[in-house]
Amino acid sequence: MAHLQISDVTLSFGGLKALSHVDMTIEPGLITSIIGPNGAGKTSMLNCISGFYHPTKGEIKYKDKDLSNASPHQVSTMGIARAFQNLELFSGLSVLDNLLLARHQNLTYSFFHAAVFFGKASRVEAENRKFVEDIIDFMELEPYRKNLVGSLSYGIQKKVEVARALTLDPEILLLDEPMAGMNIQEKEDIVRFVMDIQKERSVTVVLVEHDLGVVMDISDRIYVLDFGEVIGSGTPEEVANNPKVIDAYIGED
């Protein structure tokens, strides 16, 4: 039973087809990677899943629910979280508040409870704070808990970005180039986190990444996009031996 079924998705902006007839199946519990040259439509695909774009044609189904026309906040409450490629953090808030914001839907007190801040609001805040602390512990962000996110270094901010998506307690985590612009150690760190997220927290991971070495190492399934079309899919070995993929990356001889 497929977790997330993307069937015949086409996304066009005027005459430009960002995606055409894309079919994908995201199986539960696996790391699925989406790769492709620049402008292949990888981020567009993630935007379609997370609700920032709505596909022109085709449908995206998650557990029999149609995501094609859902807005991002609806998608996030269904259990699909997303980390952005270009840091989209709340830079005026601390790391703690950034993560607490991702608990927005789980903070169930009413406005008047909040204004008085007594009883329920206080209790629910403390409970969610505990959840957030677990994530901070998991992502090893303890030293930066109270720092303003805007003042942190790029590598840490990327980690906060992943942590924030994880705080939504998702079943599917969409990671958009979590390793872009990092050095080898930071990359290794993130790879370790991605694998831990999959194994320990049993989250399905969808990874968009340019570093082919990383992708080949950790992915269970790979989809290769080029000019908005799926040109190859399967296990890393299958993809690596697919002539179309080799053409797209290296060029025809």
Next chain:
Amino acid sequence: MSQNRWLATGNFFTSYKQEQRTFFTHLDRTIFTCFLVLLFGWPLVFEISNKYMLVLDNILIAIVAVMGLNLLLGFAGLISIGHAAFVGIGAYTVASVCQVIGENHVIVTHFWPVLIVCAGIMGAIFGAFVGLPALRLKHLYLAIATLSFQMIFEWFIQFMSFFNQGQTIYVGRAHWFTGQVGRSEHYLFWYYIILIIVVVLGFGVRNLLKTKYGRCLVAVRDNDRAADAMGMNPGLTKVYAFALAGFFAGVAGALHAYLYRGVGFDSFTLHHSVAYLAMAIVGGLGTLNGIFWGPVAIKYLDLQVEQFSELAGHYLTYAPNVATALKPLSFGLVIVLFLMYEPRGIANWWRIVKSYTKLWPFRY
């Protein structure tokens, strides 16, 4: 928890609930309580003229209004140049009740707390409505949209005979448990009432900012795309921010109506909107204590300039309009200087002073 609850030398929390406290040490709490007692107690000891009492009342009303504006502009990042119009909505809610049932009806004179809350709700409704363009507009364009609301409001009031075409609509004297509040204690009475409202609303804002209802405002300010992905509806949040600002403005308007015992359109013009903006900026956007600094600073400046220009007018008899020229001049100068040299407002000075005294007499 540290053994010494008076002077904590570090962070000794053992539960998340302890970290939610408003006051972390007994010292903080005591100083704050003393400050409140002082605010409530001084009129019993000193007697000041009605003129200065009115200034104090005005400051407190401006604090209530700026509370809303700071939430909107400082925390949610949405510009509103129509804040005085929201204050006007509150005032005219009271005024229209007076028009319909008479200015000395028992509802106006005895149930004024209900009317003040109603005015706040009315402000919130109008706020939410005016906030609708915020779903599509940002920054300067939103400012223009709110400016148009200010214009519509002024035009509407001036052309409706129901609102006396902007001329004063009288509001009856309020009653207290001891009977009608007389002329001599009128300003003192409202000083106490507004002070209580400021304290209650201040704590309300303080609590809201600790919860999701405050955090979501900052989220849409910093990054509304990410806010959307984090499961909050950015559009609704923006409308909510406007409604919140409208509520505070409405309450301020109703208090204004009762304090002056009348409502006229010229207290809610564009000039006042800009003045509220100035108070919010000078106080410090996006800070809680800035809400209180701004109105105090601007109104105090007004008072000083008035006295100075009286003095100047005394010597410069050939230029009798010095007073009228000095006021807008100093006002503009202060805003420009703050924007240039301290865009974070007086709240930043407060922060510096606090961190300095924390370590004093040691340097680090």
